[in-house]
Amino acid sequence: MAAAARSSGGMSDQLFVSIKLECPRLAEMGLVPHVFGSHPVAGAWDPSKALLMEQEEAALWGLSCIVPSHRETLDFKFLLKPKDNSSHCIVEEGPDRSLVCGSNEVEIRNALFKFNDETGVVECKIFVETEILSPFDLAASWKAHQEHLQPRVRGAHDVIMNADSESRAKNGFASGLELDLEKYVVPTPNMGSDVVYAANLTENPRSLLTTGISSNNDTTKGFLHNSIKGDASPNLYASENKGADGRHVPPQEEQRAIFVDRGVGSPEFARPTNETISMSNIKFDSEAKDMPAAEGAVAAAAVADQMYGPKEDRKLAIVLVGLPARGKTFTAAKLTRYLRWLGHETKHFNVGKYRRLKHGINQTSLSASNSVEQTADFFRGDNKEGVEARNEVAALAMEDMLSWMQEGGQVGIFDATNSTRNRRNMLMKMAEGKCKSPKLIIVPIMNINRKRRTYKAYSCTIIFLETICNDQNVLERNMRLKVQRSPDYAEQTDFEAGVRDFKERLAYYEKVYEPVEEGSYVKMIDMVSGTGGQLQINDISGYLPGRIVFFLIWTSTLQRSILTAQPIIGFPKIQWRALDEINAGICDGMTYDEIKKIKPEEYESRSKDKLRYRYPRGESYLDVIQRLEPVIIELERQRAPVVVISHQIPLHTIIEIQMGVAGVQEKRYKLMDAVNSTAGI
Ligand SMILES: Nc1ncnc2c1ncn2[C@@H]1O[C@H](COP(=O)(O)OP(=O)(O)O)[C@@H](O)[C@H]1O
Numbered sequence: 001m002a003a004a005a006r007s008s009g010g011m012s013d014q015l016f017v018s019i020k021l022e023c024p025r026l027a028e029m030g031l032v033p034h035v036f037g038s039h040p041v042a043g044a045w046d047p048s049k050a051l052l053m054e055q056e057e058a059a060l061w062g063l064s065c066i067v068p069s070h071r072e073t074l075d076f077k078f079l080l081k082p083k084d085n086s087s088h089c090i091v092e093e094g095p096d097r098s099l100v101c102g103s104n105e106v107e108i109r110n111a112l113f114k115f116n117d118e119t120g121v122v123e124c125k126i127f128v129e130t131e132i133l134s135p136f137d138l139a140a141s142w143k144a145h146q147e148h149l150q151p152r153v154r155g156a157h158d159v160i161m162n163a164d165s166e167s168r169a170k171n172g173f174a175s176g177l178e179l180d181l182e183k184y185v186v187p188t189p190n191m192g193s194d195v196v197y198a199a200n201l202t203e204n205p206r207s208l209l210t211t212g213i214s215s216n217n218d219t220t221k222g223f224l225h226n227s228i229k230g231d232a233s234p235n236l237y238a239s240e241n242k243g244a245d246g247r248h249v250p251p252q253e254e255q256r257a258i259f260v261d262r263g264v265g266s267p268e269f270a271r272p273t274n275e276t277i278s279m280s281n282i283k284f285d286s287e288a289k290d291m292p293a294a295e296g297a298v299a300a301a302a303v304a305d306q307m308y309g310p311k312e313d314r315k316l317a318i319v320l321v322g323l324p325a326r327g328k329t330f331t332a333a334k335l336t337r338y339l340r341w342l343g344h345e346t347k348h349f350n351v352g353k354y355r356r357l358k359h360g361i362n363q364t365s366l367s368a369s370n371s372v373e374q375t376a377d378f379f380r381g382d383n384k385e386g387v388e389a390r391n392e393v394a395a396l397a398m399e400d401m402l403s404w405m406q407e408g409g410q411v412g413i414f415d416a417t418n419s420t421r422n423r424r425n426m427l428m429k430m431a432e433g434k435c436k437s438p439k440l441i442i443v444p445i446m447n448i449n450r451k452r453r454t455y456k457a458y459s460c461t462i463i464f465l466e467t468i469c470n471d472q473n474v475l476e477r478n479m480r481l482k483v484q485r486s487p488d489y490a491e492q493t494d495f496e497a498g499v500r501d502f503k504e505r506l507a508y509y510e511k512v513y514e515p516v517e518e519g520s521y522v523k524m525i526d527m528v529s530g531t532g533g534q535l536q537i538n539d540i541s542g543y544l545p546g547r548i549v550f551f552l553i554w555t556s557t558l559q560r561s562i563l564t565a566q567p568i569i570g571f572p573k574i575q576w577r578a579l580d581e582i583n584a585g586i587c588d589g590m591t592y593d594e595i596k597k598i599k600p601e602e603y604e605s606r607s608k609d610k611l612r613y614r615y616p617r618g619e620s621y622l623d624v625i626q627r628l629e630p631v632i633i634e635l636e637r638q639r640a641p642v643v644v645i646s647h648q649i650p651l652h653t654i655i656e657i658q659m660g661v662a663g664v665q666e667k668r669y670k671l672m673d674a675v676n677s678t679a680g681i
């Protein structure tokens with residue numbers, strides 16, 4: 001019942017790069033080395049977005065990253081910035097340095113920095129170490145991280161590379177403006193210095209700023225306007241068109257950051273041991289241990305492929321769905337980082353943030369009672385005012401997201417519960433309004449020749465990403481975390497009362513919750529419950545880029561194929577509806593003999609043309625072939641072994657299909673009689 005496909009290529013390999021710079025003089029001169037380069041993640045030659053190298057010893061700085069294999073070359077240079085004035089910089093002399101992806105040969109030469117004063121030239125030693133990593137190395141690294149093992153291969157610490165890492169280091173937060181926003185606008189409960197409420201780091205509601213919609217927190221409004229003018233964060237909205245050396249720098253609305261996620265892509269990677277990598281090994285005991293980095297990658301994989309084709313022409317709206325405390329914001333944040341890392345303009349819009357800015361953190365004004373403990377009331381499905389208010393802020397956020405996409409943004413991530421069909425319909429309609437047709441966004445451009453407006457169309461796809469969690473222990477813990485961290489409960493001094501209120505809110509949501517059954521969707525089910533987790537994918541063609549390591553087992557959605565996959569631990573399993581057995585319609589559950597007896601005319605038609613015969617209310621083999629197309633295309637693209645567990649394969653048989661330049665080789669392994677046969681097809 002199983003077929004394994006293996007391909008000979010190594011295109012999913014990634015290049016691990018570790019750069020070190022040694023120079024005893026820099027520290028005493030108060031200078032900090034940075035790296036900047038051609039790729040947006042290295043600042044796109046914009047010195048203000050250069051990546052900070054971390055000081056590892058008194059005279060040694062380091063930076064590590066993973067470069068995806070599809071990037072052909074990465075040109076870069078070193079530059080020095082004074083510790084206390086990051087706007088001045090000294091770029092190294094000489095030609096650009098080049099890293100050729102797919103090759104681990106790098107030219108090593110010292111870096112020379114020329115000063116116009118008596119300092120003269122400062123020379124720094126450079127060490128560059130590269131290594132091509134297979135998906136398995138990365139997966140093992142991820143696993144090692146999850147288990148909090150000490151690095152087995154490299155000694156360097158994990159990297160979080162962030163264009164604004166200096167201010168991050170100073171503030172402990174990713175962005176000056178957003179830090180200030182949280183500090184001054186919405187009170188946040190004391191979560192410990194290193195914990196940031198993820199929703200706070202999402203997009204700032206521009207519709208609420210520009211339309212003058214008032215907040216019941218006056219400080220908010222005033223502060224926001226000041227911030228935009230530049231008082232709070234001079235860097236965030238400043239745009240520069242030229243780098244220090246005159247190179248063109250693409251305009252950027254916000255700081256670009258790449259996170260080489262801890263674990264996945266961490267320099268602390270570990271070689272695979274004989275152990276298997278299992279989602280079920282994920283520990284889930286404290287937030288400090290963080291949640292699996294995998295989901296972000298998993299979900300990203302499922303959507304990243306939507307980005308294939310000319311990048312500037314493709315738009316993707318990812319709409320999160322799920323009850324509160326299911327990890328939506330967490331997943332959206334990971335997805336945002338991951339897609340940005342892949343090079344896609346991505347923004348995360350959190351409706352909770354909009355709600356808090358518009359209505360404040362205490363919704364009692366819209367609820368029946370004035371007690372703080374009644375705030376859950378705002379979320380009651382039959383609280384007309386509450387529902388309207390929530391829809392209103394959701395519409396504002398969607399409006400902002402669609403406008404940003406029209407202006408050039410590529411992936412918008414819309415983070416709210418979106419727990420009813422009505423709400424999702426509203427969002428789809430809004431998107432269609434902008435798109436004119438579900439797949440198209442129309443933007444006017446001037447056609448000078450004809451002196452009239454024509455329209456340039458580009459496609460926009462909506463994908464629902466639903467997070468489902470049935471594990472009561474996980475939920476209990478998540479709920480307490482939400483109360484501890486959400487600004488909604490910042491003013492609630494009685495923690496247990498906050499938990500009760502949040503549970504009440506959840507119960508209201510549960511009453512009206514309608515899981516997604518419509519459109520294109522990815523369902524992430526129990527990803528953190530310790531059972532391995534499952535993904536359900538519907539109507540997403542060509543998903544799963546080869547470089548993603550977490551998708552290695554594919555099953556249909558039917559019990560028997562899921563059960564067959566169960567003993568295979570080590571990889572999350574993905575259910576594809578496209579792999580389901582033929583739908584036999586009214587004949588479902590009957591044997592051929594029974595069909596012959598009960599439905600002789602059907603039996604007769606089927607015998608005449610098995611390929612085209614379609615069961616009443618069911619499918620024909622031609623239909624099945626058609627729905628299998630995306631699976632086949634995806635298989636072709638995979639560069640790591642994939643196990644497909646599906647139907648109509650001889651019992652107790654594994655078919656290994658090797659795709660190579662010389663054609664396709666098929667091997668059959670009979671599990672019961674150990675006789676193997678080989679055939680070319
Ligand atoms: N897939 C998941 N299933 C369940 N819990 C998760 C998942 N991913 C992350 N979490 C945990 O859920 C907690 C609440 O997450 P959050 O993203 O704020 O929830 P939501 O946005 O759904 O209200 C996080 O602190 C995280 O530890």
Ligand SMILES: O=P(O)(O)OC[C@H]1O[C@@](CO)(OP(=O)(O)O)[C@@H](O)[C@@H]1O
Binds near residue numbers: 325352391416418419
């Ligand atoms: O309007 P819906 O779809 O319920 O979603 C947004 C709401 O989700 C909530 C539900 O608790 O999420 P969040 O945790 O992101 O703050 C509310 O804050 C927010 O107002």
